[in-house]
Amino acid sequence: MTALDNLFTKVRAENRAALIAYIPAGFPSQAGCHRVIAAFIAGGVDAIEIGFPYSDPVMDGPTIQAASVTSLENGTGAAEVFQALATASAQVPAVVMTYWNPIEKYGINEFSSAIAANGGSGVITPDLTIEESQGWISATDKSAINPIYVVAPSTSDARLSQVTAKCSGFVYVASVMGVTGARTSVSAGAADLVARVRRTTSLPVAVGLGVSTREQAKGVAAYADGVIVGSAFIKALQDAPDEDSGLAAVTELARELSKGVREGR
């Protein structure tokens, strides 16, 4: 059992959803990322996703693209990702989210071992298909971490069964067809997709893409086990006049969202 598995057992017992917060390593700076992690914890987030910035983030909207550019300019590589992961996982369950090529370049088994060695519970791989996953599944098995896959509204029922069978920790549901970024409403299709996922697995299901407010978190928490928020936190940091007020805004947003995930049911 990973720390992430235990978290979902706990929140299910509390009859609420978990709040999962995303920040790229090295953003807004190397030291700043570690302060954002502290701000997340102060605001009551249940788990943290550390992003591995990538040069070609085809699934990300403008907010995370801009953060990735900043992070890469700050010199972020695998070492910095693992340092941020260690900081986060010392306090709450933590995972890494990364496009596939940085894992392949680092070495599949080496990457998986390093996640475990830094206290990480798993890795979210949004562009790794199950057909290309054999080596990765055996690596994550060996390291006893969760391989977490992302499913989309266009994923057929037959394929959902195949994907969720490879998953552990939780299933990441992309709420809409599209890229990451805050949206004014969370697609009604998300609830349908969560219901379709639940017919294939007893794993926890977390919803991402587009959640930015307490009301939206409350709405998603009504039917999902986890609510994932990324772009809204990054935007709070980008819009702030200085880092201190950005960190205060992150903690305040996390507090609001963590109320939201407790109000859904």
Next chain:
Amino acid sequence: MSTEPQIDVSQILGHFGPYGGRFVPEALIGALEELEEAHRSSQLDPKFGAELAELHRTYSGRPSIITEAKRFAEHAGGARIILKREDLNHTGSHKINNVLGQALLTKRMGKKRIIAETGAGQHGVASATAAALMGLECVVYMGEEDTKRQALNVARMKLLGADVIPVTSGSRTLKDAINEAMRDWVTNVETTHYLLGTVAGPHPFPTMVRDFHKIIGEETREQVLALTGRLPDVVMACVGGGSNAIGIFHRFISDPSVRLIGLEAGGDGVETGRHAATITGGTPGVLHGTRSYVLQDANGQTVESHSISAGLDYPGVGPEHAYLHDIGRAEYRAITDEQAMHAFALLCKTEGIIPAIETAHALAGALQVGNELGKDAIIVINLSGRGDKDVNTAADYFGIPLG
């Protein structure tokens, strides 16, 4: 660090040895499966084949001719040099072969909108052309940097009714135009076909785009046999993503006596790091949905490529080329900007043909190989595009004042 990725090739087609495959978000899997099926069924459908053949004959001008370049050959060790004239196709390059095929598939799938990426603008122009012909909505993503370098092609695409969207993310070139097209596709996949312009990207693109271009090599083989009475010793083509090269190579892969040579963009020289020679100077990795050679750093971040030729300025390459390289069936060499521009000028002055700067890399390769093999050799070059679009760049390079 491991350089030996563990690969499961048993569950999915579209692998070339360890290369190829599908590395995409789940959101696109349905569309890729639909496309794979449309391509598979169309290949077995005589009506589809007849419709495409009719378009080749009456619209793009196939078969393209071959031209023996006798005066150019004097600079290539006296070898016989034969040019396959894809530059004479409608829209001025080989790109039309692929876009007509994919546009027909778009209609077959009941989709009404195509999106495309473009570097030099040749694929964008060809896509806009096919969209106009078949009544499809067309959006072309083009790096902002390239819209400036290739303003004439931007105007062409607009005249043909396409929307051209300048891409301002990343390096603002072809790589980022592909990223932006993929973001559009993830969002609009139900109504939209992504008309990818080269033999890269997730399966089925590398196979499908090759199938639409392999007619180049099929025609060439017959034409060269008729002209010379034997198979050529060497078939050469420039390689960016690699579509024109796969197109002319494919029919010759099973002819072991024919050497296949791809010429990559060496920019300022591979040793300077400022180049786009992905096989010569890159390492295996995943980019834009496929595993192949990639220009990347120690963290797997894509490194920006450099070339005088916008159409070769890409840090990836088609997975089938990676495979042909590794098994030794094809050779890949890098040609610098300077070598390419020398060959460009030479073809203009010896044959009265202004080639695309992309194509000039293959011509420069032929000068080398001709001198290595001497006068008994027969060398075929895929003259993949014409150079009208490059007149500004060439005038600038050679110091010819404009206006």
